[in-house]
Amino acid sequence: MNCRRCAMLVLMWVGMVGLGAGPATRPTTRATTRPAVAKDDRVRDGLVNGSVRFLVPSAWEIAGRAENGLNVVYRLPESHHQVSVLITQQKEALRDTPAIRQQMSKIILGWDNDDLKKRNVEMIDAPKVEADPMLMMRIHERFRDAEGTYDVVHLYRGLGLNLIGVTAVAHTEDAAEAKPIHDAATKLLLSVTLGPPDPKIVRAAPVKKE
Numbered sequence: 001m002n003c004r005r006c007a008m009l010v011l012m013w014v015g016m017v018g019l020g021a022g023p024a025t026r027p028t029t030r031a032t033t034r035p036a037v038a039k040d041d042r043v044r045d046g047l048v049n050g051s052v053r054f055l056v057p058s059a060w061e062i063a064g065r066a067e068n069g070l071n072v073v074y075r076l077p078e079s080h081h082q083v084s085v086l087i088t089q090q091k092e093a094l095r096d097t098p099a100i101r102q103q104m105s106k107i108i109l110g111w112d113n114d115d116l117k118k119r120n121v122e123m124i125d126a127p128k129v130e131a132d133p134m135l136m137m138r139i140h141e142r143f144r145d146a147e148g149t150y151d152v153v154h155l156y157r158g159l160g161l162n163l164i165g166v167t168a169v170a171h172t173e174d175a176a177e178a179k180p181i182h183d184a185a186t187k188l189l190l191s192v193t194l195g196p197p198d199p200k201i202v203r204a205a206p207v208k209k210e
Contacts, residue, residue, distance in 0.1 A: 042191075043203070047072060047087050050201035052162055054085070055191040057184065062205040069202075076181065080148070080171030083185050087162050094158035096136050104137055105129045108154070112139065121145045134190060147171075151178035155189050164192055 042055040048069050060074040063082065073084040094100070112127045124142040132138040137156040142149070151170040156163065168185035170178035 044201050045072065045203045046198070046201035047085065048089075048162070048197075050198035051195060052087055052159075052164070053193050053195060053201055054188055056083075056188055062203060065202075065205055081181050082169045082171075083181070083188065084167045084169075085188070086165045086167075088165070090161050090163060093161055094136075094163055096158055101137060104156070105139075108137075108139060112141070112154075116141070116143060119145070124149070132186075135186070138186075142173075144173075149173035151175065151182075153182045153185060155186060157189050157192065159192055160194050162194070164189060 041058050043058045044053055045056050046053045056074060059077045060083070061077065063073040063075040065072045070087045070089075071084065073082060075082055109127050109129070116123065116127070122144040124144060125140070127139050127141040130138045130140050132155075135155055136158055137154075139154040140152070142151050144150070148171055151172060153168050155166045155168070158164070166185050166189045168182050170181045172178055
């Protein structure tokens with residue numbers, strides 16, 4: 001599952017280009033030996049120089065962080081699963097109204113379906129909007145390609161001038177395994193707050209051993 005594609009679902013809506021979605025990553029090939037989402041042991045992380053803050057499980061590894069400070073990708077421990085956060089900044093606060101939701105769902109679903117068709121994946125459940133009163137929008141899809149089965153949710157929330165998109169990619173055909181990953185992504189999005197810039201909040205990616 002290419003995380004650049006996850007980012008494009010937001011960029012297609014806001015009509016912006018050139019933000020840089022961060023590094024595209026693929027799932028790891030390690031076997032799962034423990035739950036990908038454990039107890040609620042969360043730490044702070046941030047984007048936009050720490051002015052957008054949120055909580056993530058401490059065990060989630062940073063797989064990539066965009067140089068522009070707008071995107072971070074996490075790899076869940078000992079699993080194939082990923083969660084990414086993308087910020088797109090607006091000139092005006094994004095209103096959460098039925099008309100905006102309808103327009104947003106039409107654009108994002110149209111692009112998502114076209115992209116999946118071009119990739120020639122085997123569709124299990126086509127992208128659809130699921131009701132979630134806590135979020136601006138929640139889109140859920142399941143499909144299969146040569147690398148396996150993916151159970152994916154795209155979650156959106158507007159906060160100030162920021163449209164925040166969180167995508168959770170569960171590399172599994174087991175809905176019971178995917179659910180806590182999707183729930184953790186929702187919890188992450190709901191934890192987002194705004195504040196003055198504070199680069200100390202931004203977690204550094206681990207240094208790779210040579």
